[in-house]
Amino acid sequence: EVQLVDSGGGLVQPGGSLRLSCAASGFIFGTYWMHWVRQVPGKGLVWVSRISSDGSSTTYADSVKGRFTISRDNAKNTLYLQMNSLRVEDTAVYYCVREQIKTMDVWGQGTTVTVFS
Amino acid sequence: QSALTQPASVSGSLGQSITISCTGTSSDVGGYNFVSWYQQHPGKAPKLMIYTVSDRPSGVSTRFSGSKSGNTASLTISGLQAEDEADYYCGSYTSSDTLVFGGGTKLTVL
Numbered sequence: 612e613v614q615l616v617d618s619g620g621g622l623v624q625p626g627g628s629l630r631l632s633c634a635a636s637g638f639i640f641g642t643y644w645m646h647w648v649r650q651v652p653g654k655g656l657v658w659v660s661r662i663s664s665d666g667s668s669t670t671y672a673d674s675v676k677g678r679f680t681i682s683r684d685n686a687k688n689t690l691y692l693q694m695n696s697l698r699v700e701d702t703a704v705y706y707c708v709r710e711q712i713k714t715m716d717v718w719g720q721g722t723t724v725t726v727f728s
Numbered sequence: 729q730s731a732l733t734q735p736a737s738v739s740g741s742l743g744q745s746i747t748i749s750c751t752g753t754s755s756d757v758g759g760y761n762f763v764s765w766y767q768q769h770p771g772k773a774p775k776l777m778i779y780t781v782s783d784r785p786s787g788v789s790t791r792f793s794g795s796k797s798g799n800t801a802s803l804t805i806s807g808l809q810a811e812d813e814a815d816y817y818c819g820s821y822t823s824s825d826t827l828v829f830g831g832g833t834k835l836t837v838l
Contacts, residue, residue, distance in 0.1 A: 655830070661827075715766070718774050719773065
């Protein structure tokens with residue numbers, strides 16, 4: 612079964628850091644581009660970041676550029692999102708997502724990040 | 729990158745058909761056939777329903793269909809069922825080599 616399992620969310624104060632992880636199984640992880648998408652409860656989906664299949668290319672939304680870093684370990688079938696200098700407005704559910712044909716075809720269950728002052 | 733424009737809500741009766749629109753620009757919806765639609769039930773992760781404008785993933789009901797004209801894409805759900813009540817989001821690849829979503833549409837089945 613193709614599956615993505617998100618973890619690493621939690622409570623953190625403004626200016627703090629968190630590292631999210633996403634464990635992939637059921638497919639050849641190293642052949643797919645991967646993304647992080649976030650959603651404030653009750654609000655819409657917002658694309659955050661993308662990484663190429665070999666990790667050599669990364670792209671970020673302007674709102675997180677310079678603060679968040681996406682990375683992957685294909686040997687461990689794991690995607691990461693290092694989040695630094697967190698702000699209250701980063702509070703959201705974060706989803707790990709697989710890309711296929713420029714479409715988000717498989718989603719993790721999400722992990723909740725709460726930045727509180 | 730601005731979000732794509734969707735109606736905040738639509739409603740329809742059991743068995744009827746509804747259409748949700750998704751308007752972008754020539755830099756996203758109008759410029760590429762990489763438009764997708766996602767269904768999200770409360771407390772759940774989004775689920776892919778339509779990709780590349782009008783293709784359905786395996787397992788998705790044929791009651792769901794997609795189309796595009798110019799800068800506007802549409803999702804049509806025919807023969808509405810109670811379990812179709814959910815939030816629906818469109819998504820598109822963009823000229824900035826990123827992806828953008830619509831603001832979401834809440835579907836109510838009467």
